[in-house]
Amino acid sequence: MNLKQLAAHLGLSQTTVSRALNGYPEVSEQTRIRVAEAARALNYSPNARAKGLATGRAMAIGHVIPISTQHEMVNPVFGDFIAGASEAYLKAGYDMTLSLSGDEDEADNYRRLKAKGHVDGIIVHGPKMADGRIPFLRGLDLPFVVHGRASELDIPYSWIDMNNTSAFKRATSFLLDLGHTRIALLNGLEFMDFAYRRRIGYEEALTDRGIAPDPALMRGEEMTEPFGYRAAAELLAAAHPPTAFLTSSLITAIGIRRAIHEAGLEMGRDVSVITHDDDLSYLANGRDMPIFTATRSSVREAGRLAAEMLLRHIAAPARDPETHLLEAQLIIGGSTGPAPKPT
Amino acid sequence: MNLKQLAAHLGLSQTTVSRALNGYPEVSEQTRIRVAEAARALNYSPNARAKGLATGRAMAIGHVIPISTQHEMVNPVFGDFIAGASEAYLKAGYDMTLSLSGDEDEADNYRRLKAKGHVDGIIVHGPKMADGRIPFLRGLDLPFVVHGRASELDIPYSWIDMNNTSAFKRATSFLLDLGHTRIALLNGLEFMDFAYRRRIGYEEALTDRGIAPDPALMRGEEMTEPFGYRAAAELLAAAHPPTAFLTSSLITAIGIRRAIHEAGLEMGRDVSVITHDDDLSYLANGRDMPIFTATRSSVREAGRLAAEMLLRHIAAPARDPETHLLEAQLIIGGSTGPAPKPT
DNA sequence: ATGGTCATCCGAAGCGCTTTGGAGGGCCGT
DNA sequence: ACGGCCCTCCAAAGCGCTTCGGATGACCAT
Structure with missing residues (x-):
């Protein structure tokens, strides 16, 4: 018909x-x-194609998700982000198209996306510290919003980000207040912008109290359970083990918990753990009484806001870049406690 | 240009x-x-729109992912499935469009997808036992492939599925061989087809050995960590606790592990655990030495195969429905051991 | 020279929609 | 009775591409 x-x-x-x-x-x-x-x-x-041809608008948003070639991992955060974004798209009648791309051909991917007229705007996922996609997209005359920031770039663009630095600074201060002084940081890969910012927050809190960050206590890897386990096990077995861990992902935190138990210690009493919690739907950190003390910020909410931002930009292309900084909540769970008295 | x-x-x-x-x-x-x-x-x-208009083909595949209204959860498996599928799409020059939809308006969603001419085919996710989408899509003259099956439907359609029944039957038999007789099943929601089939496999293995399945040992819920924890804690505290757990998700298994530890028991010695492992990129169950004994089947691989199947159907629409049953591997990890002697 | 065959190229229609620039008729005031 | 205005509708062009049905020569055999 x-x-x-x-x-x-x-x-x-x-x-x-x-x-x-x-x-x-x-x-x-x-x-x-x-x-x-x-x-x-x-x-x-x-027919959407005919309509698009006639109006020049695609009524679709592109999400390009990077799959790095080294570690073929899909960011687990992605599903929830998309769920949030699609709420906004649904209301506005937009579709969502996905393309995964290795990091090499990403620029090409974007150019094609635009040339093909498939999308009216793009959401950029997982920015690196000096992400080349951002200057590239600026030259492309295609509205885009970045989920996160690229710290080394000093050009205007629209982004939505969590305040990684302040979240990890507060978490670290909280541990310091509890008397912990040897706090390990199990972070994500450090070329990822969020990981960098989290480390900065952690280091700032330490130096503010006159504690020099100890490189031996800091790791940055893909945030898996085995990483948390292995790193925590190593650190706990060291001569001068940390009494607390700060980590970037609930999954890693679970690995840390396993290492703590295996060392015959108890989390929250002998060793404290704070994790960042993206509030993912399938990885609930307990509802009423959180298992882990955590810096929590809903990635789904971020998805919704990013989508709304992008739709605003598409509606009014002349608009200046818009930015949105979300503050994480520090929620207290059972995984933290006063530093044990040195024996 | x-x-x-x-x-x-x-x-x-x-x-x-x-x-x-x-x-x-x-x-x-x-x-x-x-x-x-x-x-x-x-x-x-x-321009893809113009090309599509002229050729009548969209060069895009639709993935409709259901978000149930009761529990707004994005299936964590989705990201990896998509990653696998997109490998196939990339090769064939297809795009992927996503739409999330609540379960009520799904039929409408599909109809619109077709009418709008946005996609040449559809992948159906998360089928329920009597999934209404399947007969509906059959009447729509739009090629589709189901990831999973709908047991209560007796009509032909293309699907790719893991052999849930045999996987859980083997896992249960393995536990029985180790001397366990009280084996708890922490399953997904039972209206989901995969959960139903897994329970059947579990029950078959038990009855084959003359053990009557005990409803008190079976739960079916959203597969979260807290579910695993809560259910395991309750069961372990009961008068006649299970000595082994079989569960449908690594995330739930992690909750079970927590409950075991809190009960002062040791996993693999006092209590055995087998989980299904979708081999998700961000939830590795250990590479060399798996943490959990598990039935493993890569969901990413399933995504690739589903996509290839769909593309074949689009290329040759007259083709008969095609089906593909994947067998899970039973991999032995550290979470299982002989049943403890009754004291 | 003529007709036929190939190898190359082109004009124009058509895909399903939006949108510009009218057309037709009812109703008003005069 | 007539011009003018508004309300309602329509014909046709155009969006960027594919594709059907030729057109144009070059080249060969007769």
């Missing part, structure tokens, strides 16, 4: 039917109703 | 340029090269 057929069926012109369906004023209320009913009855829904 | 401009630039007709670019024979090798070079130099890439 297409417009022409629908128009013929109604004995009207395509023009009138199109206008009736799209809410233009120059059509009588009576025919508008007639058209709307026929459209529903005949299950008509306009 | 569009075809017309490119053709003008080359002093050729649109027809010839289009044919040169698409590999038709009626154009000399010499001009073909000239066209190809100009296209690259001028960064030309055909």
Whole structure:
């Protein structure tokens, strides 16, 4: 069923039917109703490609998610981010197209995305500290919003980010207040911007208290359970073990917990753990009584906000870049406690 | 840069340029090269909407992922599945469009997807036992492949699935061989087809050995860490606790492990645990020495296969439904051991 | 010279929609 | 009765591409 057929069926012109369906004023209320009913009855829904061709708008947003070639890992945060974003898209009638791409051909990927006219805007995921995609996209005249920031770039662009630095600074201060002085940091890969910023927060809190950050206590890797386990096990077995861990992911925290138990220690009493918690739907950190003390910030919410931001930019392309900094909550769970008295 | 401009630039007709670019024979090798070079130099890439309109093909696959309204959870398996599928799409030049939808409006969603001409085929995620989407899609003349099956439906359709029943049957038998007789099942929600099939496998193994499945030992919920913890803690505190757990997700298994530790027991010695492991990139169950004994089947691989299957169907629409059953590996890790002697 | 065959190329229609620039008729005031 | 205005509708062009049905020569055999 297409417009022409629908128009013929109604004995009207395509023009009138199109206008009736799209809410233009120059059509009588009576025919508008007639058209709307026929459209529903005949299950008509306009062909998006034709509409896009005619209007020049794709009514779709592109999400390009980077899969680094070294470690073929899909960011677990992605699902929830998308879920949030799609709430916004649904309301606005936008679709979402996904493309995974290795880091080499990403620029090409974006260019093609634009040339093909597939999308009206792009959300950039997982920015690195000096992410080349951002200057590239700025030159492309395609609205985009970055989820995160690129610290080494000093050009304006729209982003939404969590305040990684302050979150980890507060978490570290909290541990310091509890008397911990040897605090390990099990971070994500340090070329990722969020990981860098989290380390800065951690180091700032330490130096503010006159404690020099100890490189031996800091690791940055892909945030898996085995990483948390291995790193924590090593550190706990060292001569001068940490009494607390700060980590970037719940999954890593779970590995840390395993190492703590295996060392015959108890989390929250002998060793404290704070993790960042993206509030993922399938990785709940307990609802009422959180298992882990955590800096929490909903990635789903970030997705929603990023999408809304992007849609605003598409509606008003002249608009200046917009930025949005989310503050994480520090929620207290059972994984932290006063530093044990030195024996 | 569009075809017309490119053709003008080359002093050729649109027809010839289009044919040169698409590999038709009626154009000399010499001009073909000239066209190809100009296209690259001028960064030309055909507008997908126009191309789609003209050819009637969208060159895109739709993934509709259900978000149940009760529990707004994104299946954590999704990211890896998509990653696998996109490998196949990339090779074939297909795009991927995503739409999340609550369970009520899903039919409408599919109809719209088709009417809008956005996609050439659909992958159906998370089928329920009597999933209404399958008969609906069959009537829609849109190729689709289901990731999983709908046990209560007796109509032909293409699917790819893991052999849930045999995997859980083998896992249960393995535990029985180790001397366990009270084996708890912490499953996913039972209206989900995979969960149903897993329970069947578990029950079959038990009854084969003359053990009546005990409803008190079986739970089916959203597979979160807290679910695993809570259920395991309750069961372990009961009068006649299980000596082994079988569960559908690594995340739940982690909760079970926590409960075991808190009960002062040791996993693999006092209590055995087997989990299903989707081999997710961010949830590695240890590489060399798996933490958990597990039935493993890569969901990423399933994604790749599903996509390839769908593309075959799009290429040859008359083709009969195709099905593919993957067998899970039973991999032995440190979480299982002989049943403790009754005291 | 003529007709036929190939190898190359081109014009124009058509995909399903939006949108510009009218057309037709009812109703008003005069 | 007539011009003018508004309300409602329509024809046709155009979005960027593919593809059908030729057109144009070059070349060969007759």
